[in-house]
Amino acid sequence: MSDSEQLHAFFSPKSGPNNTLILKCVGHIKGEYNVNDEQLQCNREGEDKTSYQITDNVHAKFFKCNLRDSFLMTTRTLPIMYCSIMFQNNLMCSLLFNIYVEFVISSEIKTEKQLIGAPLIGQYRLRIKINDTDPEKVIDLESFTGYNFMMKLIIELIETNEMKTVIGKTIEDERKKRIEKYGSLDDIEIPKVKYNFSELVKQYKKSGKVGM
Numbered sequence: 765m766s767d768s769e770q771l772h773a774f775f776s777p778k779s780g781p782n783n784t785l786i787l788k789c790v791g792h793i794k795g796e797y798n799v800n801d802e803q804l805q806c807n808r809e810g811e812d813k814t815s816y817q818i819t820d821n822v823h824a825k826f827f828k829c830n831l832r833d834s835f836l837m838t839t840r841t842l843p844i845m846y847c848s849i850m851f852q853n854n855l856m857c858s859l860l861f862n863i864y865v866e867f868v869i870s871s872e873i874k875t876e877k878q879l880i881g882a883p884l885i886g887q888y889r890l891r892i893k894i895n896d897t898d899p900e901k902v903i904d905l906e907s908f909t910g911y912n913f914m915m916k917l918i919i920e921l922i923e924t925n926e927m928k929t930v931i932g933k934t935i936e937d938e939r940k941k942r943i944e945k946y947g948s949l950d951d952i953e954i955p956k957v958k959y960n961f962s963e964l965v966k967q968y969k970k971s972g973k974v975g976m
Contacts, residue, residue: 773833774799775880777844777867779908784883785844785867787836801827804845806915818922821853822860822931826915836879840869844888845911847918851935860934863921864891865905865914890918894934 771794775787804826805813816824829843847863869886873879888905
C-alpha cells in the first residue's frame, strides 16, 4: 500500500489528575493530509467569537491541537493548545508569535500501548516563543484545568504591560524586516499623470476613440 493510501489515526490529548494525560483517538485520515487544529471560542461579546482583541491592530486566536500518529512517534513534547498573536491592518495580516500549552512526557515509553490510551506522567508547561533568536520563556504549570481556564490565564498574561511591550517590539521588528526586504513606501515614486483626462473624454465623445 502506498503512503498516499495509508490510513493514519489522529488523537486529542485529554488531561488527567496529578499531571497526567491520555491520548484518545478521535478519527482517521488517509495519506499525508494534515489534520486541522480546532479553533476555540474565546470571546462571548464580539461578533467574531474566535478572536480576542488586544489593541486596534492586534488580536489573539486560540486553537486546540489534534495530533497525528506519525507525529507522536517523534517527540516527547505534546502540544495541547496554543494562542496565536496576530497583527492586522488594511494592507496585511500576519502572525507575530505563538504561546503554547504543552505536556512533556516523563513516563517510560517502549510500546504503542504505553503511549496510546494509558495515562502518561509528565509536566504541563506554558511556552512563549517570540522569534528564532531570543530565548524561549517556559513556565511550569501545576496542572491543566481545562481549555476555558487556560484561555483566561493566557488573556490575563497578554493584557499585562510587559506582554504588550513585547507585542509592540515584535511589530516594530517585523516592520523593519519588511522594509529591509521590500523597501519602504516612501521609496516608491508615484508615477506622474501623462494625460489630460478632460481632453481624452472630449475626444471620446467626439470621435468614439481615445488617442493615447
